Amino acid sequence: MSARVVVALGDDLRRRILRDTDLDRLAAAADVVLTRDPAALDAADICVTGWDTPPLPPSSYMDGARLRLVAHTGGSVRHLVPAAALDRGLRVTQVAAVLAEAVAEFAVMSIIAGLRDAVGFATALRSGEPWADLAARPPGRLLRDQTVGIVGASRTGRATLHRLRPFGCRCLVYDPYLSAADATALGAEPADLPRLLREADVVTLHAPVLPSTRGMIGAAEVAALRPGALVVNTARSALVDGAALLAAAARGRVRVVTDVFDTEPLPADDPWRRADGVVATPHIAALTAETLREQGAVTVDEVLRFLAGRPLEHEITRAAYDTAA
Template structure:
């Protein structure tokens, strides 16, 4: 741990509870210097160690959290006697913050908006791969099928004039639909909170969930994981998909009944591309791993170099606004705790941070300033 006590009248003492490897991914050198220019920074490398965090919090006005940071509950909040702002470098805050924080009036901001673009790009990549059956051809060739047999696949389609359905006009959903529309797709959206004016501005058609499922060649899921969206897509809903249709899920497995999806894709009737699962890490013997009509990635949709740096930029910009007395752009209230984030998802994010630490220990041709 490095840093000093908050100086009266000086910049606010700010605890950055992130390990070195993750700090390097999140904060470009210039962005880190911007933080140091407005804050008296204390670094806690052992960010999951409650004792280390408790020792750093007294006198701190700002706390920067990230994947794997110890949960800020009443006990740790008692140590943070002067805490005014928690700036989370990820999206969902529910795994890391307790209700006591909001009850005490501590402001909270998060950087989830910066994740929209990389996740949307992966969803678009999934969409194109499914339309052209790239995953089926890849699986066939890698599994040893002869050339002629491996060339057999269901009809392929272009995205131009393709009926694409988006479930959830979230930040990521809007980024995805903009990309799909730019390539000529005809986009429909199901979102009970989307107004007609917003739909018109986005250039999309508003439809019911059943209509969207029945009429879309590709359905992309971008809804939030809330109690009311649990298994939004179950057996009945998945059965509405047309033969040859495809499902893209880069949001949360919470939204889709995984057993029902497995049953549907096993028939070969539909295809799917997934970045999220009920069990993470995905078990080696899991049925999804062997299906030729399913494209899988290990919960990595947001983990681009640019995306991580955007998270850091967003976090520091919010702290600059806080120190200048300006309104936060990405502040959230206690309702953010309603988002459902599984322990498995949190574990995956933590293991990703650990993997980054291993990678960061390897020498690079252009070393960066230590943060």
């Protein structure tokens, strides 16, 4: 009997991520069912999940359940699969490595655009500000001559460091799980968080949300930032005291580029939409046409490896679950 694969993505997301050729590859190796009905998981061997998939019901991973693999087309699986499911033998794979490339590119773009105040200049030009007044504005800053602090040597943090190296800027990295030797190999200086915040002209966040990292950039840490520092958040809003950061931006003490928020979608009246000193984008750092296609292809590759009894390339082990995003 063929293995049953439940693709638990909404129609729109499934069409964006899984091409017909990907579904055909799945269908050639398994019985494929397209549904978000949680009850379908009781008869599934594998479940393909996405950003819009609801949390797995306990019946799907309790002792004796049929489900053996969750293949997630996104990054974090914490909202879908509890640690208890892995303890009972459920295997989980995801495509964070694919997303990291797009997010790192977006982070570097945000750093350069923030340092040069590209959005501010473009907005003022569109609003009709005289050319001479624009030319008299304070000039931007050269990335080469800045100190960039990377908070979190995650896949995305490392990919961001890799992309920063050609610019010649000094990089500091804070990650309690990263050795000094590994930091040096990445082209960065290891630093504790207070030193990083004190010395960095740019702080870019790439840490997972864990009990130890939730609110790690609190009001005291925001106050410790260098005057004029640029803060870029493409990770998770829960890492930061948003009210403290927003207030610092409103006072002109720091500038912020953020792609993540406590409430998403962001309400129409939310102050992040129109705050001075802030460039806000709607959680699109990982969203490119190429990345979406790769998410689907890599996920299907993982499912086919599993069905063939081959090692998975993107598995979240029980040990890694505790420190993964």
